[in-house]
Amino acid sequence: MNLVGGGRDVRNRVRAAQSAAFRAAEAQIEDWGLEQNEQGWRAEAFLYCVEVKPPDCDYYIPLAPSWLVDEYLRTVVIWRHDEGIDRLRPDVVEISAAELREFKNTKGATLVDGRVIDPFDPNRSWSVESLRGPDGLRLWETDEVVPRKDDLFQERLYCIRWMDTEGNRLYRSPNSCDFEREAKALRLLNERIANWRMKGFIPSAPIPLDGDKTSEPVRTRGWTCWSHLFNPRQLLTHGLVASQSLSNLHQDRVLAAAAMLNLGRLADWNSRLSCWLSSPTQIAGGKNTFLNQALNPLYNYSARPLSMMASAQIDFDSERPIRAASAVEIGDARDVNRECDLWITDPPYADAVQYHELGDFFLAWYGKHIRGAFSDWLPDARGQLAVRGEGEDFKKSMVEIYSNLARHMPDDGMQLVMFTHQNPAVWADLGMILWAAGLRVTAAWTVATETPVGGIKKGNYVQGTVLLVMRKRVEEKHGFLDEVYPEVEDEVKRQIDSMRALDDGAEPNFGDTDYQLAAYAAALRVLTGYQTLDGQDVSHELFRAKPTGRGAVAEKSRFERVIDRGIQIACDYLIPRGLEAAWPSLSADERLYLRALDVESRGERRQGVFQELARGFGVRELMPLLQGGRANQSRVRTPSEFGRRDLGGGGAFASTPLRHLLFAVHATVADEGKPEVGRNYLKELLPDYWGDRTRLTAILDWLASLAHGDDDRWTADAEGARLLAGRLRTDHG
Numbered sequence: 119m120n121l122v123g124g125g126r127d128v129r130n131r132v133r134a135a136q137s138a139a140f141r142a143a144e145a146q147i148e149d150w151g152l153e154q155n156e157q158g159w160r161a162e163a164f165l166y167c168v169e170v171k172p173p174d175c176d177y178y179i180p181l182a183p184s185w186l187v188d189e190y191l192r193t194v195v196i197w198r199h200d201e202g203i204d205r206l207r208p209d210v211v212e213i214s215a216a217e218l219r220e221f222k223n224t225k226g227a228t229l230v231d232g233r234v235i236d237p238f239d240p241n242r243s244w245s246v247e248s249l250r251g252p253d254g255l256r257l258w259e260t261d262e263v264v265p266r267k268d269d270l271f272q273e274r275l276y277c278i279r280w281m282d283t284e285g286n287r288l289y290r291s292p293n294s295c296d297f298e299r300e301a302k303a304l305r306l307l308n309e310r311i312a313n314w315r316m317k318g319f320i321p322s323a324p325i326p327l328d329g330d331k332t333s334e335p336v337r338t339r340g341w342t343c344w345s346h347l348f349n350p351r352q353l354l355t356h357g358l359v360a361s362q363s364l365s366n367l368h369q370d371r372v373l374a375a376a377a378m379l380n381l382g383r384l385a386d387w388n389s390r391l392s393c394w395l396s397s398p399t400q401i402a403g404g405k406n407t408f409l410n411q412a413l414n415p416l417y418n419y420s421a422r423p424l425s426m427m428a429s430a431q432i433d434f435d436s437e438r439p440i441r442a443a444s445a446v447e448i449g450d451a452r453d454v455n456r457e458c459d460l461w462i463t464d465p466p467y468a469d470a471v472q473y474h475e476l477g478d479f480f481l482a483w484y485g486k487h488i489r490g491a492f493s494d495w496l497p498d499a500r501g502q503l504a505v506r507g508e509g510e511d512f513k514k515s516m517v518e519i520y521s522n523l524a525r526h527m528p529d530d531g532m533q534l535v536m537f538t539h540q541n542p543a544v545w546a547d548l549g550m551i552l553w554a555a556g557l558r559v560t561a562a563w564t565v566a567t568e569t570p571v572g573g574i575k576k577g578n579y580v581q582g583t584v585l586l587v588m589r590k591r592v593e594e595k596h597g598f599l600d601e602v603y604p605e606v607e608d609e610v611k612r613q614i615d616s617m618r619a620l621d622d623g624a625e626p627n628f629g630d631t632d633y634q635l636a637a638y639a640a641a642l643r644v645l646t647g648y649q650t651l652d653g654q655d656v657s658h659e660l661f662r663a664k665p666t667g668r669g670a671v672a673e674k675s676r677f678e679r680v681i682d683r684g685i686q687i688a689c690d691y692l693i694p695r696g697l698e699a700a701w702p703s704l705s706a707d708e709r710l711y712l713r714a715l716d717v718e719s720r721g722e723r724r725q726g727v728f729q730e731l732a733r734g735f736g737v738r739e740l741m742p743l744l745q746g747g748r749a750n751q752s753r754v755r756t757p758s759e760f761g762r763r764d765l766g767g768g769g770a771f772a773s774t775p776l777r778h779l780l781f782a783v784h785a786t787v788a789d790e791g792k793p794e795v796g797r798n799y800l801k802e803l804l805p806d807y808w809g810d811r812t813r814l815t816a817i818l819d820w821l822a823s824l825a826h827g828d829d830d831r832w833t834a835d836a837e838g839a840r841l842l843a844g845r846l847r848t849d850h851g
């Protein structure tokens with residue numbers, strides 16, 4: 119059975135069944151009048167929030183990290199207190215651009231850094247943790263769908279987006295008719311819930327208490343069943359679609375599978391974990407539960423009416439039907455026992471995502487229907503089989519998996535391993551694992567797959583996935599490390615040359631991490647061709663006993679050092695454009711500063727990337743070069759930010775000619791653009807001023823030309839560099 123690749127017939131059948139189920143559910147909702155108001159306006163989104171009444175407060179405080187509803191339409195919620203009433207009243211209003219800025223700066227926020235803030239007295243606040251109390255929250259009973267009256271956290275509807283009969287979008291606070299519709303949805307759900315649970319149309323499975331991610335909803339909300347992640351309106355809508363799409367299937371496995379997948383889609387896009395995201399350039403909208411790969415309950419969230427979910431249905435591709443014999447099986451990759459010419463795998467990595475825990479969210483919706491469609495499948499994520507951790511166990515299971523797959527392919531077979539890169543050090547481990555499994559890397563491709571959430575401020579950078587292409591290592595090749603080094607060097611250079619040839623100077627396609635990973639891959643291409651190096655095989659190195667105990671630092675294995683060398687070569691070889699002539703005479707610290715600047719000018723702000731660069735250049739002291747400590751907000755110090763700091767002092771960078779040059783730029787800026795002081799300073803300080811002059815001028819030109827986009831911290835310094843370069847160029851003594 120194929121859904122993707124099933125061809126036209128499958129696609130049409132699935133489409134017809136799905137739209138019939140959707141239409142029937144829509145007709146029912148329409149009949150109940152749950153998504154339309156008295157004026158005939160259609161709801162587009164319902165916004166809910168948690169509210170809490172601290173012990174010494176007279177009213178419930180609605181919680182949200184921001185009450186900005188829609189930046190594009192400049193709409194916010196302002197809470198009002200009516201005397202004697204313990205529920206606040208939301209006022210949904212349009213505001214001016216100036217006020218909008220304040221709201222973006224969390225004006226009015228009632229939840230900041232884990233504290234509840236009184237909206238009428240920002241000096242009054244309570245920590246959420248202390249409100250939860252030492253014993254934590256009451257755990258919900260399976261059948262509960264809303265909080266009990268005496269629960270700490272209550273929930274309320276605070277805003278609805280409507281489309282009026284003329285097609286205008288309007289945000290409104292809910293009125294009494296809206297609350298009646300909410301009550302009706304709850305009543306309708308309660309009438310059906312027992313039956314629907316029995317038939318498996320809504321989840322009954324408990325949330326595992328011991329998971330890394332799954333313990334979060336239990337601890338922070340008291341939710342114990344997967345159905346608790348959905349509010350009454352959401353459960354009613356999904357239950358209705360489920361009852362329509364999963365009944366009367368007459369054992370049609372294709373339709374059952376498609377219906378389950380669609381329900382998973384609805385669950386993802388419409389839960390109490392669906393956040394509401396506002397943007398300056400387009401109308402706000404609800405997002406999916408797994409916008410991040412976690413299960414973080416939200417204080418305010420959005421729910422979709424059914425009419426806004428038609429587009430969430432999966433349209434299976436019919437253009438590329440699978441014609442070959444195919445089999446879909448689930449199982450532990452260590453137990454695979456069929457032969458394949460090509461194995462394509464996408465392994466989990468170093469606990470980056472807890473798939474087996476997050477998978478339960480979907481399995482809870484598939485429930486018993488899985489057994490109906492696939493008799494030997496279980497609605498169980500089989501957590502105990504999942505490859506986990508990042509230490510010995512992880513490596514061991516990975517080597518077992520890849521050795522098994524290598525055993526089940528012919529000598530001319532191939533493997534393709536996908537790996538979304540995060541930490542290049544982890545990448546080195548993957549290389550060694552595959553190597554130990556008897557595979558040889560023959561090629562590596564970086565494919566742009568993921569854009570970081572929210573996008574990076576400058577430049578258009580994407581997150582890459584590396585595809586490693588591998589063959590079986592059939593040849594018995596034994597080598598010696600000192601012979602391998604030059605081979606690695608050539609391979610890394612070849613790799614970088616080929617990427618640079620593709621890179622367009624104005625708008626580079628490859629980011630720095632891409633180059634580094636390509637360098638790793640190139641090193642691996644050489645290394646994995648050998649069965650042993652200096653008489654030792656890689657398993658020995660991979661599972662080498664690491665020192666234990668406090669403060670013990672694992673010494674790098676010799677193989678790791680070869681891989682690191684690959685990175686170093688890449689670092690040395692990747693010279694920023696325009697600095698080619700000056701480069702050979704620069705020290706490692708100077709090169710690091712300039713390369714970091716080069717990378718930063720293309721929008722990079724991740725400290726990890728700068729750290730990798732420092733590692734590549736073999737420089738220990740990175741932090742003095744950086745400004746801003748936060749992991750994703752790092753940038754390189756400008757000449758003016760350096761000022762006199764550490765000038766000529768103890769650090770390796772502090773006494774380099776480049777550091778003095780930066781000071782001279784700063785002096786030029788400080789002297790209102792007059793380069794004389796800077797030039798005299800250099801002349802006095804540098805023993806070989808005349809010899810250094812040409813390369814210093816080249817560096818100044820490069821600094822002046824660096825595109826720093828909207829970063830005005832550089833504007834004056836770049837101009838200073840330009841003026842000083844002019845002075846140095848015309849210096850005749």
Ligand SMILES: C[S@@+](CC[C@H](N)C(=O)[O-])C[C@H]1O[C@@H](n2cnc3c(N)ncnc32)[C@H](O)[C@@H]1O
Pocket residue numbers: 449450451452464465466467473474503504505
């Ligand atoms: C990176 S994800 C794959 C994502 C998938 N390619 C996709 O696009 O949705 C890694 C997967 O490996 C699975 N996995 C973990 N341990 C496994 C094992 N021992 N055998 C087979 N699969 C395993 C995880 O459950 C997870 O679904």
